[in-house]
Amino acid sequence: MRRARRRRIRRYRARILGFRLRASTESVGAADANADPTSLITVAKGLRVHVVTAQPNAGANIDQMALWPNDQNPTHLIVANEEGTTRPGVQRIRLSDGLVETILTGTTSGDPIRRTPWGTILFGEENGTTGWLIEIADPLHTTNVLFDRTTGASSDPAHVIARPAPGRLAFEGIALYPSGVMYYGDENRPGAATPGGAYYKFIPTTPWNGQQGIANSPLVAGTVYGLRLGKNGAAPGTDNGQGTQTGLGTWVFVTNAPNANLRAAAATLHLTGYYRPEDSEIDPAALADGKVRFCGNNTGNEATDHDWGETICITDGTLTQALANTAVPKCSSWCSAPPTSR
Template identity: 25%
Template structure:
């Protein structure tokens, strides 16, 4: 394949060229997370990670039950003490069979060259909406050769991540599709990317800026089992962009740390950025996590320690040339980054209502946030900070949930995330004598009853610089904790730790047992006494991901000793109505050699840990935003950055997904998978 001149230029300047991990190309690293792996770790606090505790426990005793013998314990000792693990018999590569909510037969792993959505026999996939499709009234038809910011403001954005169809007022055949638009791959979007024409460069830059944000689109279907279709005309359709005004609420709202020359009140901010995972609340709103926002800011040239903790030492994307607030060399906008990295709440049923950024839930690189209602009625939200060696957080609302469909109850419930207590997790291993990677944990208080629990920091400082507060109290750094999902059946909480190739053998512990953890793992957390508002918990590792045929990698699948589908780099999580866990991946073509996909993982009963692959996304793509609607018989998936390879460009696409004939290249899209 011929590499276009603009792609050659891109490849020569990207910091991650030749240094990528997993499946990511240098361009994914550049656009998605600002070349994070080429920069120093943002967490340099030196927080204790309980290495000595784990090492002593492993040295005392490493006996395991037969499922783990010679694999989990042996490899752990190799990682911590230099003792070679015993050889383990390879498992069959594919978990073939029927199980779970849909009774499907697991697909064979799909190689990197397959540019298609692969689904089980008896299933089909259907595109719902893709980048550039009209959303708001007056939106022009998408024209890839003539893009503009004004058009993009009304069209479906790029790189959809979180995705859900929220039922519309009791009508099972109408709904409101809500999607995040995390970031853009500019070199795949524009035919003149890399142009030296300044006007064209700024036009592309502004168009990409407005391809971020969120979309709300009304959808309908003919009946159960029929595909969702997007409506082009609906009063509910809207784009949330950099022109959308958000309300900052909670204890830090109005703080001097949130004020700028454009907003001297510190209570209003335009736009939301790098929206990654999310969730639908029990009261019907949608939460969205703002993640790698540091990449949009130029400078500052002299970052403070607190700013550096949030990655604010990058060159940025040049957005300051379009909107001055993204250039931190301007002291009047120095606080602008503090107005991002929050959990955002959007009411899809109220298009005229300003979305909210909840300061009470803390500021960090939120992958997302998921709410469950405790027996006491309090709303409890869990959130991971997607960064190497960063933390797991919990928010407990001050007020309690009100049952019922009344508008008064809904209005009250929409205030639950505005005030409450904030905690961060410390994990302690109990040694390997019990044959498990498990232990106990404590929720360390950051803000309780409106008071800071962190020495030397005010409530406002704790909430705006939550990472610094967590460093101070001694939280446990995890291997990029991304999506965090409570089971609707058991209430147990599951944490996807995607990977961490920077973890050394000296830094391993029971909660993070592998050095150079390229494949990631999933942790199961059980709140003591089943009370999500409590201060203590127990935990165990459910999955140590990887290819079980690779004897050099420590793998474990919940105790299941039969065939499994190889899986790597867990990212987003979901549950079906029966309580089965579903795991989507981001990065496994470069670790185990297969396209990313969506996997079923039972967490209870005799098939606990039996990983089975349900679908695979096209080449270069990431599997995002899964929703498993078992009672309705379908699955939703957001296909993000299809065809993203280092030599790909607008002129030289590496994927043609979703194969619609509109565009020779690939378009990120939301799809539905249904029985054929």
């Protein structure tokens, strides 16, 4: 059954995804790619590709992006740049002409970026145990703000505010729900100290009140829990670790104090680990049905381990149950990627 599903995915992925990567026998050199970036990708019939910007001040390592002000009629891209503190951390790109302007500098390894239901931008650093989560108001008019990674303060505290309540880690995937309940992963690989990157859940002390603006952000304070799969035995389950990467589990209390080192807690609390969790996205159909389901990619290690990565999906009951933390979380493997399907 699984093999048949993989064959169907390979056969129809261009129709499903709208594009296909070039085969490994085809190559585009740097000079050709710079001259015509559209040569790097072949899209399905009916789709077109164009370059959003080629401005020299654009970040050299742009990662995740958010459409602004909405998905239906965006005017800008708000982008994270995965470079160091002297380079732009967050920029806006005007879609009409490719104009690039810097919103924030002073950050390092910018990666996840999300548009919040209350009308701000949420941005995270993928930086070991010290990554910051930062919230930005009015991203079209907030310009050249400097962030201090040591203190967590910004040169414009009315528009750029650090959010230490969800803890500190290498932020990557973020699944943010309207109440302010947030699920996120630590991009960490397995090692002697931890079994890999864990997934966390933040429940705000005060859920979002439905009003717009950074003053109404529910990310000010709350409680952090970590995902531990395996419910067999005495609560929260004596079966945990390798062999229980999927199935039912428990949200284990981690902390309600700000600036917590969540990676250290993963080892202490025996949280379930994965190989470098990457981006996560909310299932819109489940959300429309009032339920929590998000899916994320765990990178794996192709070159050294031939560990080809995987996509997992996590459910957490209804939106009401997720906020009350009364559901039993479940993790399912949606798709693994052996070399024959890549």
